[in-house]
Amino acid sequence: xxxxxxxxxxxxxxxxxxxxxxxxxxxxxxxxxxxxxxxxxxxxxxxxxxxxxxxxxxxxxxxxxxxxxxxxxxxxxxxxxxxxxxxxxxxxxxxxxxxxxxxxxxxxxxxxxxxxxxxxxxxxxxxxxxxxxxxxxxxxxxxxxxxxxxxxxxxxxxxxxxxxxxxxxxxxxxxxxxxxxxxxxxxxxxxxxxxxxxxxxxxxxxxxxxxxxxxxxxxxxxxxxxxxxxxxxxxxxxxxxxxxxxxxxxxxxxxxxxxxxxxxxxxxxxxxxxxxxxxxxxxxxxxxxxxxxxxxxxxxxxxxxxxxxxxxxxxxxxxxxxxxxxxxxxxxxxxxxxxxxxxxxxx
Numbered sequence: 475x476x477x478x479x480x481x482x483x484x485x486x487x488x489x490x491x492x493x494x495x496x497x498x499x500x501x502x503x504x505x506x507x508x509x510x511x512x513x514x515x516x517x518x519x520x521x522x523x524x525x526x527x528x529x530x531x532x533x534x535x536x537x538x539x540x541x542x543x544x545x546x547x548x549x550x551x552x553x554x555x556x557x558x559x560x561x562x563x564x565x566x567x568x569x570x571x572x573x574x575x576x577x578x579x580x581x582x583x584x585x586x587x588x589x590x591x592x593x594x595x596x597x598x599x600x601x602x603x604x605x606x607x608x609x610x611x612x613x614x615x616x617x618x619x620x621x622x623x624x625x626x627x628x629x630x631x632x633x634x635x636x637x638x639x640x641x642x643x644x645x646x647x648x649x650x651x652x653x654x655x656x657x658x659x660x661x662x663x664x665x666x667x668x669x670x671x672x673x674x675x676x677x678x679x680x681x682x683x684x685x686x687x688x689x690x691x692x693x694x695x696x697x698x699x700x701x702x703x704x705x706x707x708x709x710x711x712x713x714x715x716x717x718x719x720x721x722x723x724x725x726x727x728x729x730x731x732x733x734x735x736x737x738x739x740x741x742x743x744x745x746x747x748x749x750x751x752x753x754x755x756x757x758x759x760x761x762x763x764x765x766x767x768x769x770x771x772x773x774x775x776x777x778x779x780x781x782x783x784x785x786x787x788x789x790x791x792x793x794x795x796x797x798x799x800x801x802x803x804x805x806x807x808x809x810x811x812x813x814x815x816x817x818x819x820x821x
Contacts, residue, residue: 573792
């Protein structure tokens with residue numbers, strides 16, 4: 475997806491994206507329900523007698539066993555007709571990109587990877603879209619047409635104002651304030667997703683996870699004394715609550731220019747969240763300090779996601795995102811002890 479769908483043939487571009495996802499990932503995820511995060515079912519079935527050598531002792535129903543004095547197990551029924559909900563960060567920092575994609579386009583691609591595989595299994599996919607002016611909900615629907623509409627909404631998302639088919643949630647309902655929502659409201663958006671969708675299932679958070687940090691050193695950059703120690707991102711606590719009930723996949727979107735700066739001398743830089751513009755001389759010392767602060771920020775993000783219990787997938791605007799997703803899926807399957815099927819896959 476090298477250009478915005480709104481500017482080029484939308485249907486053709488989205489169909490090409492669908493073919494990319496299904497052809498190159500389907501062989502790896504074939505037969506797996508929500509295969510990016512394989513796991514057992516969650517709905518309990520009736521208890522039955524334990525069959526030695528056939529049943530997993532971890533499924534032993536100890537209450538029934540104690541009551542009947544005969545070993546019983548309780549099967550788990552695989553989930554069907556689930557709802558996979560995604561939270562997509564569309565705040566201004568996602569409109570940046572120096573690689574082959576803008577971060578917003580890569581977020582749409584990540585959403586497509588989850589969405590197309592979800593709707594192909596007959597499940598419903600819905601999304602919460604985090605804009606600078608609030609949080610909007612796209613209802614969970616099944617079918618490719620609904621998936622196309624959702625992707626189109628992500629790529630065409632205006633700076634303000636709700637698009638058709640979206641429910642705008644501001645104030646108390648969404649946990650977001652009216653007007654401009656700073657990037658730190660990712661925490662409130664995760665809380666809203668957790669409270670609004672209580673049925674167990676897959677939750678996907680797609681964001682660059684850039685959030686303002688308390689900076690007791692007064693640097694205002696997130697790279698001063700506060701960055702050196704343990705600073706909990708504002709979204710970590712709500713993400714931990716979300717992970718306690720659901721399978722959570724955190725997809726971090728990054729651009730290589732966010733990790734280091736070029737040696738170009740004097741340059742004007744603007745903050746996409748606030749619009750503030752500063753002239754900065756990119757000397758070697760400044761570039762080294764920036765690279766160190768960026769590395770520290772990424773390490774904080776990794777550590778916070780690990781503590782919250784979410785699975786972490788990194789996608790870069792200068793890399794083949796389908797290959798990165800395929801490798802992630804392979805690692806998840808191997809970690810879960812699932813067989814890896816590669817027939818038809820071309821990662």
